[in-house]
Amino acid sequence: MLRRIVIVLLLCSFAAVGVPALAQTPTPAPTQVFNYWDAGIRLEYPADWAAPQIVVGQAFLAPVLAAGESPVNKPFFAVRLVDPQREFNLAKDAPLEALAQTVALSSGFSSVEITESATASVATVEAWVVRLAAKVPTSETDATPVEIIGQSVATLLPDGRYITYIATSPRDDWSSYVNVAAAIMRSISFLRSTGTPAPIVGPALMSFAPGAVTFNTPEGWVENAESGINARTFYEQNALRYTDTSGYVNGPELVTLAVPMQANDTPTSALLRFLGLDSGTKLRTLTVGGSQALPAAELTTVKDISAHALTFVAFASQDGKTLNVFRWSSPGMLIEVLRPTLEGILESIKLMPAASVFAPPDFAAFAGIPVSATSDGALLIGSPDAPVRVINFMDFACPYCDAFFPTIHQFMLGYVKEGKATLEFRYLSAQGEISLLTGLTALCAGDQSKQVEMYELQIYLAQTQGASAAFTLDNLMTQAAQIGGLDVTALRSCITGGKYLPAMEATRVLADQIGISEVPTVLLIKESALVTAATATPVPASYTQFDPTQDLAALNAAVDQLVQ
Numbered sequence: 001m002l003r004r005i006v007i008v009l010l011l012c013s014f015a016a017v018g019v020p021a022l023a024q025t026p027t028p029a030p031t032q033v034f035n036y037w038d039a040g041i042r043l044e045y046p047a048d049w050a051a052p053q054i055v056v057g058q059a060f061l062a063p064v065l066a067a068g069e070s071p072v073n074k075p076f077f078a079v080r081l082v083d084p085q086r087e088f089n090l091a092k093d094a095p096l097e098a099l100a101q102t103v104a105l106s107s108g109f110s111s112v113e114i115t116e117s118a119t120a121s122v123a124t125v126e127a128w129v130v131r132l133a134a135k136v137p138t139s140e141t142d143a144t145p146v147e148i149i150g151q152s153v154a155t156l157l158p159d160g161r162y163i164t165y166i167a168t169s170p171r172d173d174w175s176s177y178v179n180v181a182a183a184i185m186r187s188i189s190f191l192r193s194t195g196t197p198a199p200i201v202g203p204a205l206m207s208f209a210p211g212a213v214t215f216n217t218p219e220g221w222v223e224n225a226e227s228g229i230n231a232r233t234f235y236e237q238n239a240l241r242y243t244d245t246s247g248y249v250n251g252p253e254l255v256t257l258a259v260p261m262q263a264n265d266t267p268t269s270a271l272l273r274f275l276g277l278d279s280g281t282k283l284r285t286l287t288v289g290g291s292q293a294l295p296a297a298e299l300t301t302v303k304d305i306s307a308h309a310l311t312f313v314a315f316a317s318q319d320g321k322t323l324n325v326f327r328w329s330s331p332g333m334l335i336e337v338l339r340p341t342l343e344g345i346l347e348s349i350k351l352m353p354a355a356s357v358f359a360p361p362d363f364a365a366f367a368g369i370p371v372s373a374t375s376d377g378a379l380l381i382g383s384p385d386a387p388v389r390v391i392n393f394m395d396f397a398c399p400y401c402d403a404f405f406p407t408i409h410q411f412m413l414g415y416v417k418e419g420k421a422t423l424e425f426r427y428l429s430a431q432g433e434i435s436l437l438t439g440l441t442a443l444c445a446g447d448q449s450k451q452v453e454m455y456e457l458q459i460y461l462a463q464t465q466g467a468s469a470a471f472t473l474d475n476l477m478t479q480a481a482q483i484g485g486l487d488v489t490a491l492r493s494c495i496t497g498g499k500y501l502p503a504m505e506a507t508r509v510l511a512d513q514i515g516i517s518e519v520p521t522v523l524l525i526k527e528s529a530l531v532t533a534a535t536a537t538p539v540p541a542s543y544t545q546f547d548p549t550q551d552l553a554a555l556n557a558a559v560d561q562l563v564q
Helices: 002-015 084-088 096-105 171-187 267-275 332-347 399-416 433-446 451-465 473-480 488-496 501-514 552-563
Strands: 032-036 041-045 053-055 058-061 076-082 113-122 125-137 145-156 162-170 201-208 213-218 221-225 231-236 253-260 284-288 294-302 309-316 322-330 371-373 379-381 388-394 421-427 521-526 530-532 538-540 544-546
Touching: 032 058, 041 076, 041 171, 076 084, 076 096, 084 096, 096 113, 096 125, 096 145, 096 162, 113 145, 145 171, 162 171, 201 231, 201 332, 213 332, 267 294, 267 309, 267 322, 284 309, 294 332, 309 332, 322 332, 379 433, 379 451, 388 399, 388 552, 399 421, 399 451, 399 552, 421 433, 421 501, 433 451, 433 473, 433 488, 433 501, 451 473, 473 488, 521 552, 544 552
Parallel strands: 388 421
Antiparallel strands: 032 041, 053 058, 058 076, 076 162, 113 125, 125 145, 145 162, 201 213, 221 231, 231 253, 253 322, 284 294, 294 309, 309 322, 371 379, 379 421, 388 521, 521 544, 530 538
């Protein structure tokens, strides 16, 4: 719904422009402040409006929409960065009047009528205003026209980029909106990088398991997972995220990615290949990690319209098999202001002595570990007589579950293989059909006592191919052929026949009974605390929940404490 709204508003920004004269009698001034860093402007908007929606080069402000309500049925205010040459084939120094009129008439709607055109000013800078009336379809699926009036203002930013301010509303709402739009226009001022504080890197420790690395971020920053790839994003918790697919926020942001390295790769060669650049492209060389002095490569690019800057810093994992790519994004005007923050993050980097998550599965390493199943079909790895059971509710298509994989991998080769704990895998369909397929594949492999191998293989595929590409039935069967002794034909028949659908449903029921709503969720249980419900699903009478962002040492310690 949000994406549809943005698209409709974009259509409106081309179709309908025309607002009041800037000298209208003001209503009470808007009180919500919006610093739009890509455009380098500050403005105020009404407190009862929705939060701004931002795409690269554009920002939209409007009242809150009711469910199913079309955006064109409400007033809105838009800020749009414009490239006159590329978008409209205008001369670079074309008059502002020509730009304002071209933007107004470029919608393709035959009903657009320019009613007035005059000089104006915005934040003491010369501008041109075009007022018009138009008829706009209610939505992409509803051709019912909405009569709109408003205005478009074209002007130059101090850095030479062109910008338009567009305010429109349905004709019937214009008399009540006109002064609000005028107040927003009067509130506009230019932001300055001088004196803008940069986030200070503090003791907040973040870990990125796919790259086996830890680092510090500023206090108040949060972490998000990126779906389908080995990536995490980190940014200030109140920052506005763009509503497009760029992944940017309205401010600084760090994205960490893990990429397989090839033999004889250096950080420079691996980063160039990852970015799809020619081998002759010049990169800056540097070191990260403070006293560890890890060799790294750096490249900065700047987007044309938004001037948004991307800095890529790449360095190898401890085993040299994984390239860590730190993508630092910032508004162009804050590149220098935010550089100390990036430097602080890079200085804090520490590599973890974990095996590369991209190493091909070593199936032989798990030889001798007992394999069995619960009464409702869940997979059990390890001795049935182990004093502690660790239940891992997971989903192969979930990036957070992939991030926990190195810990589980080492745990199986340690405490599980030694008989100190039993590991129970519970597959939840958090990502829909793709999750269901991977869960059934792992359970069906258990029919042939190949559940550990299939678990390791599916994690490897998710990390190296991405979930959407890796987890198709045909690809899984092709990849499964590398597991020695596995009958792929029988595996496919088991999956397509839905043999373990009841087991997947039993796991969902168990999760509901316990109150589990996210993956991964890890429970530590003494075997004596397991009871059997009427559904034959083992339900823990008591348990300890383990934080999956912690490392192997913490998991081992939690098991030891439970035994005491």
